[in-house]
Amino acid sequence: AQKVTQAQTEISVVEKEDVTLDCVYETRDTTYYLFWYKQPPSGELVFLIRRNSFDEQNEISGRYSWNFQKSTSSFNFTITASQVVDSAVYFCALQRGSQGNLIFGKGTKLSVKP
Amino acid sequence: DAGVIQSPRHEVTEMGQEVTLRCKPISGHDYLFWYRQTMMRGLELLIYFNNNVPIDDSGMPEDRFSAKMPNASFSTLKIQPSEPRDSAVYFCASSLAGDSGGARNEQFFGPGTRLTVL
Numbered sequence: 001a002q003k004v005t006q007a008q009t010e011i012s013v014v015e016k017e018d019v020t021l022d023c024v025y026e027t028r029d030t031t032y033y034l035f036w037y038k039q040p041p042s043g044e045l046v047f048l049i050r051r052n053s054f055d056e057q058n059e060i061s062g063r064y065s066w067n068f069q070k071s072t073s074s075f076n077f078t079i080t081a082s083q084v085v086d087s088a089v090y091f092c093a094l095q096r097g098s099q100g101n102l103i104f105g106k107g108t109k110l111s112v113k114p
Numbered sequence: 115d116a117g118v119i120q121s122p123r124h125e126v127t128e129m130g131q132e133v134t135l136r137c138k139p140i141s142g143h144d145y146l147f148w149y150r151q152t153m154m155r156g157l158e159l160l161i162y163f164n165n166n167v168p169i170d171d172s173g174m175p176e177d178r179f180s181a182k183m184p185n186a187s188f189s190t191l192k193i194q195p196s197e198p199r200d201s202a203v204y205f206c207a208s209s210l211a212g213d214s215g216g217a218r219n220e221q222f223f224g225p226g227t228r229l230t231v232l
Binding site for chain 2: 013035037044045046047050084091095102106
């Protein structure tokens with residue numbers, strides 16, 4: 001079965017703190033994709049990153065970084081020097097193969113306080 | 115491009131009424147997805163299409179739900195008759211087919227339709 005677990009339901013930090021959002025996935029497929037989406041209070045879903053199962057290279061984009069480890073089936077997301085505008089619900093998602101639907105985790109609500 | 119367009123943005127209806135949600139995917143995208151978001155169940159797939167053909171409708175709750183994609187630029191999700199438990203935010207998303215490596219396969223979501231069934 002395919003499953004995504006985001007164990008942290010809510011996280012609250014103070015601005016400028018670093019924060020890591022955890023994502024653990026389950027799949028028996030050898031080819032799969034992992035995604036992170038951001039859902040700000042306005043409600044839209046914003047794509048952040050895609051990773052395929054053959055590429056374990058970590059990625060950094062500005063204050064955002066992602067750590068993909070197949071050995072632990074994890075795809076964690078770190079925000080460095082958090083800002084109030086980072087406050088949102090963040091979803092991790094799994095896709096079988098290179099097409100098809102996304103299987104979402106329950107999301108982690110991040111609150112960044114000034 | 116305007117992105118994925120959904121209408122209406124908000125819909126309030128009474129139990130038993132028919133509801134039709136509309137979606138216009140990004141031009142040139144091969145895949146279209148309908149998801150539903152509730153507090154209890156989170157984000158879950160209802161159905162998805164590839165080149166206007168339904169591929170997986172296993173997430174459609176029951177016969178009261180139906181979806182169509184008559185052409186590459188339009189899809190509808192219909193609920194008839196609606197029930198209070200159908201209250202949710204319904205998202206439409208689209209994506210390219212991508213290459214063999216899966217590049218460019220990220221899904222782009224519309225703003226969602228917030229449905230309230232009284």
